[in-house]
Amino acid sequence: MRRVGVILFSFLLVFFLAACSASPPAAKPAEGTSQPAAQEPQKEPVELVMYSWRTEDKDAYAKILAEFEKKHEHIKVKFKPFKSTEYNTIVTNTLTAGSGVDILQLRPYTIAASIADAGYLLPLDDLKGVSDIPKDYLDAARGSDGKVYGVPLSINSAVIFYNKKLFADNGLQPPQTWDELIAVCEALKAKGITPIAQSGKAAYLLSITHSVIAPGSIGGNDYIEKMLRGESNFKDAAFVESIQRMQELAPFFPQDFVAIDDKDAQALFYTGKAGMYINGSYRLETFEKLNPDMELDFIPGLAKEKGGDAPMVNWVDGSYGIVKSTKHPEEAKLLMEFLASQEFGQRFSDELNRLSAIPGVTPKNPLVQKMTQLSEKSMVPYLMLVHFGEGTPTTKTTFEDSLQGMYIDKLTVEQVADATQASADKWFQPVK
Amino acid sequence: MNWKKHLVHALLLPALVVYVWFQVYPIFSAFWNSFYSWNGLQRGTFIGLENFIRLFTESPFQEMFYRGFGHNVIFFIVTVISKLMVAFILALLITSKIRGKEFFKTVIFLPKLLSVIVVGFLFSLILNPTYGALNTFLSFIGLEEWARPWLGSPDTALYTIILVNSWYGLGFAVLIFLAGLQAIPSEIYDAAKVDGASGLTMLFRITLPLAMPAVMVMTILTFIGAFEAFELIFAMQGSQGGPYYSTDVLATYFYRLAFGSVDGGESIGLGSALAVVLFLMISSATAILLFFFKRKEYEQ
Numbered sequence: 178m179r180r181v182g183v184i185l186f187s188f189l190l191v192f193f194l195a196a197c198s199a200s201p202p203a204a205k206p207a208e209g210t211s212q213p214a215a216q217e218p219q220k221e222p223v224e225l226v227m228y229s230w231r232t233e234d235k236d237a238y239a240k241i242l243a244e245f246e247k248k249h250e251h252i253k254v255k256f257k258p259f260k261s262t263e264y265n266t267i268v269t270n271t272l273t274a275g276s277g278v279d280i281l282q283l284r285p286y287t288i289a290a291s292i293a294d295a296g297y298l299l300p301l302d303d304l305k306g307v308s309d310i311p312k313d314y315l316d317a318a319r320g321s322d323g324k325v326y327g328v329p330l331s332i333n334s335a336v337i338f339y340n341k342k343l344f345a346d347n348g349l350q351p352p353q354t355w356d357e358l359i360a361v362c363e364a365l366k367a368k369g370i371t372p373i374a375q376s377g378k379a380a381y382l383l384s385i386t387h388s389v390i391a392p393g394s395i396g397g398n399d400y401i402e403k404m405l406r407g408e409s410n411f412k413d414a415a416f417v418e419s420i421q422r423m424q425e426l427a428p429f430f431p432q433d434f435v436a437i438d439d440k441d442a443q444a445l446f447y448t449g450k451a452g453m454y455i456n457g458s459y460r461l462e463t464f465e466k467l468n469p470d471m472e473l474d475f476i477p478g479l480a481k482e483k484g485g486d487a488p489m490v491n492w493v494d495g496s497y498g499i500v501k502s503t504k505h506p507e508e509a510k511l512l513m514e515f516l517a518s519q520e521f522g523q524r525f526s527d528e529l530n531r532l533s534a535i536p537g538v539t540p541k542n543p544l545v546q547k548m549t550q551l552s553e554k555s556m557v558p559y560l561m562l563v564h565f566g567e568g569t570p571t572t573k574t575t576f577e578d579s580l581q582g583m584y585i586d587k588l589t590v591e592q593v594a595d596a597t598q599a600s601a602d603k604w605f606q607p608v609k
Numbered sequence: 610m611n612w613k614k615h616l617v618h619a620l621l622l623p624a625l626v627v628y629v630w631f632q633v634y635p636i637f638s639a640f641w642n643s644f645y646s647w648n649g650l651q652r653g654t655f656i657g658l659e660n661f662i663r664l665f666t667e668s669p670f671q672e673m674f675y676r677g678f679g680h681n682v683i684f685f686i687v688t689v690i691s692k693l694m695v696a697f698i699l700a701l702l703i704t705s706k707i708r709g710k711e712f713f714k715t716v717i718f719l720p721k722l723l724s725v726i727v728v729g730f731l732f733s734l735i736l737n738p739t740y741g742a743l744n745t746f747l748s749f750i751g752l753e754e755w756a757r758p759w760l761g762s763p764d765t766a767l768y769t770i771i772l773v774n775s776w777y778g779l780g781f782a783v784l785i786f787l788a789g790l791q792a793i794p795s796e797i798y799d800a801a802k803v804d805g806a807s808g809l810t811m812l813f814r815i816t817l818p819l820a821m822p823a824v825m826v827m828t829i830l831t832f833i834g835a836f837e838a839f840e841l842i843f844a845m846q847g848s849q850g851g852p853y854y855s856t857d858v859l860a861t862y863f864y865r866l867a868f869g870s871v872d873g874g875e876s877i878g879l880g881s882a883l884a885v886v887l888f889l890m891i892s893s894a895t896a897i898l899l900f901f902f903k904r905k906e907y908e909q
Contacts, residue, residue, distance in 0.1 A: 267669040291649030433738040436761020571874035582853035
């Protein structure tokens, strides 16, 4: 009898322990919308919850959204930012669990499309202001049905930031081509200065750096169009050369850069210990906040030859969309109209030093102005994100992880190209 | 007397509802989801075992699975050595006649009071290659050549995380062993002394066999812990199990499959299939371990 009990108990224990171990990580349930106590005679007070992955923008949004709340006194907007790396998981869980959010910040291209296709968003084609936004930008939040599901927020550019003072002190000119970049790196290294403050711990940083280096090997839009038509691919000599160049940059990165966080790499740069730092234009705000006295400037993508075309590498950073299950669609529309307005675009650009996606906005910050001007002159899409963001794992993820593998001597340059192509082969259909 | 029984059942009900809803239901829904194709967040058509077949035969899923599994096995073996053996020795020392027992007990148990995420963050700082305390300390005592990017090198990253995990779980293991050791009646040792048994004989003939239940519980818990290792790796290296998957285990791989990366790329079908495989692996291995230990107990 005792044995039976033991066996039964063991069985239950097995089940219990295994149950504890196999359940997926649970998401925090989103908070419900609470009703403010103040009662207005005409309109019910309404609270809109707005999700974002930009925790660093919280203060700026508080200011900007206060403007909106002044105009619509019965609406309170609750801006809830989450950690960027956890954002997608939180959104997926919130949507599948039935939501506690009205306005979502949408990751661009593939992810926005998949959320729209799953029927979680309201179409916004008729929203006031949407028709003024460039078609290319709206592509970042289009569903498979061709409808627009998000109002694009900002344009990001991948750039090489450099410390003007360090360059001037060492008699260096900002490089335009690959050879010049190497020469500058050599000169800085000889002086004991880290040439490029690069972090390799989060692999996505590596593909951003690659996007700026690549135009020097593959050129601009002609090559990208050839790729999209299937006339060229990742194993093409020009593309392989761009990976090779990434490897050649390794000696100019900080020692053990694969173990270094991006925050540490940024610190190397804004404390003047490194000459250059490569990342998205959104870091401008970070540097101006952390070291306002720094003499900062940037270089767009590399040109193939001296004086040649040096394109800005651009992508839409995100859009705002309305969640279909919102209890306050009218108020959410009002907020979206505000987000699509020039007034918001201007405030957003001024407060956060970013390129607004809304037309007619003139950036206040001279560097942001320079980015806009250079983009108007010549622009290429961030190839990996805009065109190769599909697959499980995405081709972009495969590429950047492979680059990381290359830096720790696990993969050769050719293997990086092969792995990336193998990933694209699984899903990519050339545009005929 | 019958109403008392019913009362007990009634009082159990709330806990049972919570347990079924948060533990049992997700397991069955994962089973269910793993038999379907998925289009982003939408369930597609029923495809039978297709997801499982892809998981084990298609590149890169296949490589990731076996690599992750290998890392889980290493995790288990190294944890048994670095946590269980050390904890057992510490428990022996604490039960023997040393001074300041209570103090040691407290100190060993302290790490467990921190949250895993805090531990991960702290050790990320300690192990930082540029300003981390560990490398600074090594240079200070003249061992510069030992300083290395502990978490940034594929040769050391996994072992480093396992050791941090062992340090974190040491206190709990010591407590369980202490309970097991203190339950052994001292008369047995007295009798053995009279018979002239040496310390080692007593350890292998009395202490270890009689502390077996505690060893069994700890081994099984360690096994489960090793195969569902996630939090610390996620906190220190992110969901990619970097650098280049050198700290990737089945749970981090599952996370990527089910939730994707910042750029997407998730597949709920494949993720659920992996969750099911993990569940079956852990439950069957736990059953085998239990059976094996139980048999040993009956033999004695």
